[in-house]
Amino acid sequence: MPKAKRQDSTVLTDDELTSLNAHWRAANYLSAGQIYLMANPLLKEELRPEHIKPRLLGHWGTSPGLNLVHTHLNRVIKARGRDTVCIWGPGHGGPSVLANSWLEGSYTETYPDVTRDEAGMERLFRQFSFPGGVPSHVAPETPGSIHEGGELGYALAHAYGAALDNPGLLVACVIGDGEAETGPLAASWHSNKLLDPVHDGAVLPILHLNGYKIANPTFLARLPESELDELLRGYGHEPIHVSGDDPMTVHRALAAALDQALDRIDRAQRAAREDGATERPRWPVIVLRTPKGWTGPGEVDGQQVEGTWRSHQVPLAGVRENPEHLRQLEQWLRSYRPQELFDEHGRPREQVLACIPEGDRRLGATPHANGGLLVRELPMPGLERFAVPVDKPGATMHEPTKVLGGFVEQIMKATRERRDFRVVGPDETESNRLGAVYGATGKAWQAEVLPSDEHLSRHGRVMEILSEHLCQGWLEGYLLTGRHGLFSCYEAFAHIVDSMVNQHIKWLRTSRQLSWRAPIASLNYLLTSHVWRQDHNGFSHQDPGFVDHVLNKSPEVVRVYLPPDANTLLSVADHVLRSRDYVNVIVAGKQPCFDWLSMDEARVHCARGAGIWEWAGTENGGREPDVVLACAGDVPTQEVLAAAGLLRRHLPDLAVRVVNVIDIARLMPREEHPHGMSDFEFDGLFTRDKPVIFAYHGYPWLIHRLAYRRAGHHNVHVRGYKERGTTTTPFDMVVSNDMDRYRLVMDVVDRVPGLAVRAAAVRQEMADARTRHHDWIRAHGVDMPEVAEWTWAG
Incomplete structure (x- = not known):
């Protein structure tokens, strides 16, 4: 790999350079230790198989690059006093973010039992990807995180969302070159066309190209630099390149690149906020090329590991069983010289901590990554101002x-x-x-x-x-x-x-x-x-x-x-x-x-989540219903009420109950969902032994799945969407999926005992209406007048 390109605008002193490198080495040591060790965290004794975890889980390949970025973000945050949050896009970079959080102290503040000493280091190592511990990727458990690392593609979109309406915030976003191949990430580059330099914060993408995914090279890493530049400039960014494998030279180059990028951001925001500039800024992007698995084993079993896809997860797999692998692991860990980084008690030395900002400016402690600390109640207007008047249902x-x-x-x-x-x-x-x-x-x-x-x-x-x-x-x-x-x-x-x-x-x-x-x-x-x-x-x-x-x-x-x-x-x-x-x-x-409920009625009904609409049914004098017509959704509600009207006209002696469901989880047992009904409530609403004809907005089997434990479930017949769709009339959609009012009346006739013979003529009339509908829409292109002009006449 070529040596790093120098950026002359930043000159690190020897002490600064040494401190940055010490912090990076410490983070690398802690990252590797989390993957492998469950004891002997400071290598005070010779490494033995019993010090190694029985299952080696985690991802090393991306960790050194993430540690490098974290180290250098610390420097610029401390130097500039700028509120910053970082989105760690490379999926399983958990070891590095945890390591840095532990080094800066935010991890111990969040989890006091993981102390910043030898005992805490051992706990940090042991808990990683271990039963009862923490995940291998950046997750909610990780201080300073707002981005789940288990799925790729969304880091840059999350970064822009964090920057919106946060004018003082810098959002750094590390994008792995594997993630950069996803469709959502590719589209996310366009977010800069919507970023307001006056009211929004800034997003600094850091495209980390280490060359490989799990088992293949990556496209952007193999592009010639000129072609990659054209791509990024076409997206509206100005690229700043840093590449190399010599740590000291890369440190100098990345420090300069970050200063250059933040200077550009400051100028763009100042131009918009103070000078009234309206031209869209060309925001900087840093392209960072470092070897995958950098500083890890160079070769294992005669095959190159560092700088290849083989370093993606666990570079040395058979450590407990293979003495040579154990020897290589110890050599690798001791190469970071942990005795120079941590004192005899396991506490990070002053040189390691010199670059870390203080208080809430630390990346693991920023309140912007724990948004509930900042959220305010929305100023909600009164609903009466917007409610529609309903003097009579369906009018x-x-x-x-x-x-x-x-x-x-x-x-x-x-x-x-x-x-x-x-x-x-x-x-x-x-x-x-x-x-x-x-x-x-x-x-x-x-x-x-x-x-x-x-x-x-x-x-x-x-x-x-x-x-x-x-x-x-x-x-x-x-x-x-x-x-x-x-x-x-x-x-x-x-x-x-x-x-x-x-x-x-x-x-x-x-x-x-x-x-x-x-x-x-x-x-x-x-x-x-x-x-x-x-x-x-x-x-x-x-x-x-x-x-x-x-x-x-x-x-x-x-x-x-x-x-x-x-x-x-x-x-x-x-x-x-x-x-x-x-x-x-x-x-x-x-x-x-149709408007069915007044605002007061709507509030009560929504609070219930499901309830009987007495005005729509024909239960009189406390009589038990013969059938329950249930509905969930606006169109199903209309069809159920139209069916109830047909039953009122054609079968006036039939006791019909109409139940409307707003909160669909109400159908679940209370033990399975906080909004679920007890069996007592459910049976009172839908009965235990009467047929229930349920018109549902979506796929009918969902209702069966939610209610399958109920005593009366065998009486529930659901109509809903059955993948019968096309360009047609509105009513033909419900007819095609057998959720129309005529089909619902036919279902009542079919399922209420005694109606099959007594109401055979009614059923036939409903079937004829469906046939008439079929012919009508093909002749006229619109729904029949009796449907199109229908209103509730209850």
């Missing part, structure tokens, strides 16, 4: 998300000065009927503006890009650093972030178990343009399965709401935006739908 119609838009606009106005609330979405804010927010703020935009453009603003707080990954990543970074937000998305395409929400749910579940992690604002999804009203876009836009995916996850963290009208949507939104440490999914329509 009027509104677009629920449009009504919600006025509510969100007011939150935007109330946070105009404090700037801690954002709306993100993939180019759909207006489409999803939330356009009222533009009365309070524009869309973030730092690129060219044309006269035909609307709502673009250099200081806007609506974030739009056609990448659900980036929307999710930005919002996660924003929430984890102490702010609030809402993610609005077409329902079908929320699946794009399935794996991202997995990681965030795991993060929240783990952080809830850590007393030092303060609760953060919840991650709130508004899924609209949903399956039943994507009749114009067709099958590709019809998928309600995100709810299924989320409800598979940790029940203490996830919540799913299906408000049936505008007022219930307002009530649910008010609740979730106040909440902490949840992932909330709201599914609500943007098309006109």
